Amino acid sequence: MTLIYPNIFSILFIMSKFLININGEHFDESSAKISVFDRGFLFGDSVYESTRTFNRHPFRLSLHIERLFASALKIQLNPTLSKEEIATQVLKTIEQSPHQDIFMRIILTRGNNSDLGLDPELSSANNLIIITKEISPNPEWWLSHGLSMIFYQKQNSPSGSLPKSGNYQENIMAHKAALSQKAYDAIMVNGQGFATEGTTSNIWIIKNGVVYTPPLIDGVLEGLTRKTIFEMPRVYPIQEKSLTRQDILEADECFITSTTRNLVPVTKVESTPIGNGKPGVNTLELLKSYLQFVGQKAVF
Amino acid sequence: MTLIYPNIFSILFIMSKFLININGEHFDESSAKISVFDRGFLFGDSVYESTRTFNRHPFRLSLHIERLFASALKIQLNPTLSKEEIATQVLKTIEQSPHQDIFMRIILTRGNNSDLGLDPELSSANNLIIITKEISPNPEWWLSHGLSMIFYQKQNSPSGSLPKSGNYQENIMAHKAALSQKAYDAIMVNGQGFATEGTTSNIWIIKNGVVYTPPLIDGVLEGLTRKTIFEMPRVYPIQEKSLTRQDILEADECFITSTTRNLVPVTKVESTPIGNGKPGVNTLELLKSYLQFVGQKAVF
Structure with a gap:
């Protein structure tokens, strides 16, 4: 399917x-399929970005x-596409989208395996999948009431900056525990x-x-929202610091950040109200500064 | 595609x-595709068996x-297919196969997500994929010379019996390190x-x-080859015991087991010959007993 008539496709x-x-x-969504030999499907052998x-x-x-390439490096996945080729596809899909603003999941897998073994050499070319939807x-209640969170003890605790990879089972278990x-x-x-x-998301207090x-x-x-907050003009002093459960429970305010959700106040953790149990005024102030900053700034 | 004419399909x-x-x-293989919304693809949210x-x-x-169901339980995946339904599909595919003996990868994913979030409730019915190939x-050199292995320090070290899940990146890294x-x-x-x-595979000395x-x-x-060896008539005393690197390097013999490969001697680890550096006579004796046992025994 060659995209000769973008406007017609937009209508479809x-x-x-x-x-x-x-x-x-x-x-x-009904026709978007990949091979069962894709290593992302067989082994979670993929990296991704959400934006x-x-x-x-x-x-x-x-x-x-x-960051997609940094994640790939961490799992020793050699990209067979250049950064420019990936950017071109992302921009093409944004252009194609009928929606004003979209969420995107950009997935790069090690490609289709020619057999069932683990050896990465069994695949030659990566697969690039960009899933978009209207954001x-x-x-409203996220800002008026704030979120409630639980703590989840990880079984897998590698230290250091993590890749965004297709191995997401522990996060699913954690999320499921919260929902339940x-x-x-x-x-x-x-583990520490x-x-x-x-x-x-990233977590802040x-x-x-x-x-x-x-x-x-x-x-x-x-x-990258975390990174952006470090780069913004400072409304408050910001520091990296290891946080215990106690640090969070005794914080004045707490919030999470993510590219799609920006900053969202957390008002309760494990049934304990954080601060006065209401969305923090400083958090809301930071959110305002953040939105101004990303609105003002050129997006590249 | 309904399988009304199995013989014609066998020919195809x-x-x-x-x-x-x-x-x-x-x-x-060219037409076997699944949705990009399959949670196995998105998150490695799947379990599998090789047989x-x-x-x-x-x-x-x-x-x-x-064991597939035990793995599912470990990641809190509720099967929407019964054990009987899965067995029926496996038997149907064996019948359909043109090959005398086949390798099978049986994959059960949490199903297609209706959106991009982690919540398992976003999917309703599992996907069952059975990939088969001629075994x-x-x-021959595996038995005449034996295998060479390396040690690989895991980053993720949950204790306890592991699920066979679609999160396989660490094993890929380990395998890749060995090949290199x-x-x-x-x-x-x-970690200990x-x-x-x-x-x-499982490892033995x-x-x-x-x-x-x-x-x-x-x-x-x-x-299950490991399990079968524990159940076989004893040729030698067999014990479970935590093994250090040293225990392996100083063993008289070493071998691995897997359903598709049976028992295979390991004759070198990290460039150190194991025992006399040749496939162990006891290992080969065990292999013989194993093949007799699985050949004799009814396969269910």
């Missing part, structure tokens, strides 16, 4: 919630692609007892006017 | 190396399906310094006439 895809780019061709657009511009695309605004306790999500805790991150988030070495994925 | 599939059953329908046939009979099928005989050192595979070592298993293999608690997948 407008009925579909999702628009998916597989190795350069566009599909709707979004603001006013049809991708949020920090070059940084996302840099939903954050529910009527919480929004889990704050994962590493330090809180690391949410299942798809504010204590005595200082903003803290765990260092990457504790086993944290370096979120 | 005879040209294909693989025969794949996806949710009850058969495909060749084989002996004379067109599946090897210990009911035990393999029991290749073990290369011209070894056959890696013996993985857990104990050797656990190969990347797709023989010392002073006693056969040892690590206990499941060290972070071992309970192989």
Whole structure:
């Protein structure tokens, strides 16, 4: 399927919630398929990025692609596509999308295996899959009431900055545990007892006017919203610091960050209200600064 | 595609190396595809079994399906297919296969997600994929010379019996490290310094006439060949015991087991010859007993 008539395709895809780019061709959700020999499917042998657009511009695309390649390096996946080729496909799909602003999951797998073994040499060319959907605004209650979280003790606790990989089972277990306790999500805790991150977000606290988030070495994925907050003009002092469960429970304020959700207040952890149990005023102030910053800034 | 004419399909599939059953329908390797929304693809959110046939009979099928369900339980995946339904599909695919004996990878994923989130409730029905191919005989040099292995220090060291899951990246890294050192595979070592298993096999040593293999608690997948060796009439005393690197390097003999490869001697680890550096006579004796046992025994 060659995209000769983007406008016609836009009309076709407008009925579909999702628009998916597989190795350069566009599909709707019912026809977007990959081989069962794809190593992402067989072994979780893939890396990915989640990002979004603001006013049809991708949020920090070059940084996302840099991080995709950094994740690939961590699992020794040699990209057979260049950063430019990936960026071109992302931009093509944004152009093709009928939606004003979209969420994107950019997946790079080691490719299709010619046999069933683990040897990476059994695949030659990567598969690039870009799944997009219209972005939903954050529910209003997230800001008016804040989120409730639980702690989840990780079994797998490698230290150091984590790759964003297709091996996501532990995060699924953590998220499921949270949902079963009527919480929004889990704050994962590493083998040393330090809180690391949410299942798809970074975690932060504010204590005595200082903003803290765990260092990457504790086993944290370096979120680009996290990175952006470090780069923004400082509203408050910001420090990396290992955080115990106690640090979080005794914080004045707590919040999570993610590219698709920006900053969201956390008001309860393990049934303990954080601070006064309401979304923190400093958190909301930071959110305001963040939105201004990403709105002002050129998106590349 | 309904399988009304199995013989005609057998003829069509005879040209294909693989025969794949996806949710009850058969495909060749070029047409076997699953949705990019399959959670196995998105997150490695799947469990699997590898097995084989002996004379067109599946090897210990009911035990393999029991273990598939045990793996599912470990990742809190609720099967939406019964054990009987899965067995029926496996038998149907064996019947359909043009090959005398086949290798089978039976994959159960949590199913297709209706959105991109981690919540398992976003999928309703599992996907069952059975990939089969003609089984290749073990290369002769495996028995005449034995395998060379390396040690690989695991980053992720959960203790206890492991699920066979779609999160296989660490094993891929270990296998890749072995190949880059011209070894056959890696013996993985857990956080406590104990050797656990190969990347797709169990590991054993023989010392002073006693056969040892690590206990499941060290972070071992309970192989069904391993299980069968414990159940066989005893040729030698067999014990579970935590094994250090040193125990392996100083063993009289060493071997691996897997359903598809049976028993294979290991004659070198990290460039150190094991015993006299040749396939162990006791190992070969055990292999003989094993083949007799699985040949004699009814395969269910």
